[in-house]
Amino acid sequence: MIIPFVLIFISLLEGTYARSFVTVSTTSGSLQGVKQDGGRFAQPPIGLLRWAPPLPFFSNTTQNATAVGPACVQQFAFATASLIEPLFNNPLNPPAEDEDCLFLNVWAPTRSSDASSKPVVFWIYGGSLAFGTGSLPEYDGTSIASNQGIVVVSFNYRTNVFGFPGAPELLIQENNLGFLDQELALEWVRLNIRQFGGDPEKITIMGQSAGGFSVSGLVVRHPIDPPFRAAISFSGASPDNTPSLTPFDSFNNFSTTVGCTEAPGPARLACLRTVSAVDIRAYTNGPLSGSFEPLIDNITTFADNLERIRSGNAARVPLLAGSMQDDGTLFTVGETNLTAFLISEAVTLISAEANETSVIADSFRDLSFLCPTSLWTQAFVQSGISHVYRYDYGAVFSDFQAFPNAGAWHSTELPEFFGTFNASTATPDQVTLSKTFQTAIANFIKNPNRSPAPNWPEYVPGNNTQTLARLAYNNNVEIGNFVQAVTSDSQDAPCAVWNTFLDF
Incomplete structure (x- = not known):
């Protein structure tokens, strides 16, 4: 299901924090949201959809969008977790995690007498493509939307072994699932953001660290009619990429350790889809885990980013x-x-x-x-x-x-x-x-x-x-x-x- 949420600014501006409801009509149905809540932007990537490209959901029924969704399952590298996790996982109230995590959030300024559609910023979080979530309090879009008159969108995308498995069982073009999640979220915004007062022709993609690398990827893979008009990268730009000599090692080691010892193929993938997300997290956050990174597939990720830009084979945007x-x-x-x-x-x-x-x-x-x-x-x-x-x-x-x-x-x-x-x-x-x-x-x-x-x-x-x-x-x-x-x-x-x- 694709169910975004709306942040109600009129109650903020009137000085009340009541749970005011709003209903917005979208391709995913009529969405009922409340202040500071959210909902899905894709079908749950669980069961047979684990390690599958995200699937959109179209509906004409009313959907409940009044509960903030969990973060995707996180990986904090064992050697540095004691430093990194407290800094980037809201230690006083860490977000819940779940494999069912593809949620999208919208903060929209109050409608005014100015009927013009507002510019939109599409925020992509960082986290080394291993952790992160759009629902962290640090990324709350209230201030930007209310002070700057901009529609702010954040969302979750799959990371670590769930988003970038490096699995020999999968088609090469279906390994960079986190990037495919980003593309689907951006497409949803293009289809629906007018309902929140935003202009789909005025989308700026913006990210920090791995989110900045993700912005780079979007720029390079959309040379014609890009679905955004500008790009912002905070501390993250992808230079040329060197193909890995051992792209499947981390996934193969993971498979063996969690008890799926079959040869790479359909039987092993079926076994891995029965392993609980809790057990997978225990492995990826333990001392034996490797890192899981994008594969060069010449669809979502390229080796020659800089040459593509210089030759004009990339989005020509500010x-x-x-x-x-x-x-x-x-x-x-x-x-x-x-x-x-x-x-x-x-x-x-x-x-x-x-x-x-x-x-x-x-x-x-x-x-x-x-x-x-x-x-x-x-x-x-x-x-x-x-x-x-x-x-x-x-x-x-x-x-x-x-x-x-x-x-x-x-x-x-x-x-x-x-x-x-x-x-x-x-x-x-x-x-x-x-x-x-x-x-x-x-x-x-x-x-x-x-x-x-x-x-x-x-x-x-x-x-x-x-x-x-x-x-x-x-x-x-x-x-x-x-x-x-x-x-x-x-x-x-x-x-x-x-x-x-x-x-x-």
Whole structure:
């Protein structure tokens, strides 16, 4: 079943939190929703539909959309779970998990005398394609919808072994199920968002980390008539991909460990479909599990992303993309052995004087986030696309320092954008920056063909231009000063090394 939910803003604006109901007519039937609840966007991917492409549901009956759906089954890698799970799984009230998880959420601003349809942002969460959910409180769309007049959509997609199994039993084009979930959710939005006051011709896809990689995938696989008009990538751009030499190892090891010892084929798949989701989660979150990643299928995922963009074989839409000043600190907590981490030639390009811990963190940032973003924005400009905006985010707040030397670490821009920061611990600068950053990104969503903020120029690569927007450095948090345009390639010196691995 496809059942979205509606967030009622009129009760918020009138100062009451009563459970006001609304009914919206969609291709999935008449949907009755209430404030802060949600429903399905696809049939439950369980039983015979486990490891199957998502199936849409069409109906003309009334559907109950008054209960928030659970997250998909999560995988937190055993070695890092003690750090990562508390940071990204709402530790005081972690979401319920279930294999039946394909739910979609809509926050729509109150209808006004202005009858025009509103721009739409389609939010894709991160989590290394292993964990994450659109229902986290951090991703609540209330502030954006009510303050910016934008329809906000979030949803769940399958991750880890459920979403990217790498199973030899499946057709190659049916292995990247999480990406197929994303496509179906986007198609549902195109069909139904007018009923929520949104304009299907004004959809911006936006994601962070693995969500940013997902945005990259959508851009590359929709070169003709893309189902969106703009793209935003926070700390996530997919460079060229190297095919795995052992694409089925993790799935084969998983199969054997959970007791399905048949040779790869229909019998083994049938056995695996009888294993409970609870037992599968116990394996994937245990010490023996491998990682489950997308396969290059030349349908949802390609090896030559950058060349496709440069040659015009990708969605030709405005792009806003960037990374964090300290994107690497989270992923290198406890790493102190520089020799074991990277080759010495790269170190000298990063910093000859920095301590080993900071060099390790910076190197991870450069290889995984900064240099891919540099390559993507360059490729867009080289292909002749106008309205490309690149940023580097540098805001550091004391209540975000969740581990030593965290800095402006990976994902700390999100509470600022969504307006979901902790109001009891936030400084005045933090409150101001949230309004500023949200407004700038909303400006791009509303009109991606003009600068999102004062002094933010379109990106032009090179050392003779100043078009890289440093955001919120030096406590500059007002809309008039939070952008500092600096030399366009001033951050990219380490990419001389890393690009040999990223751009084939």
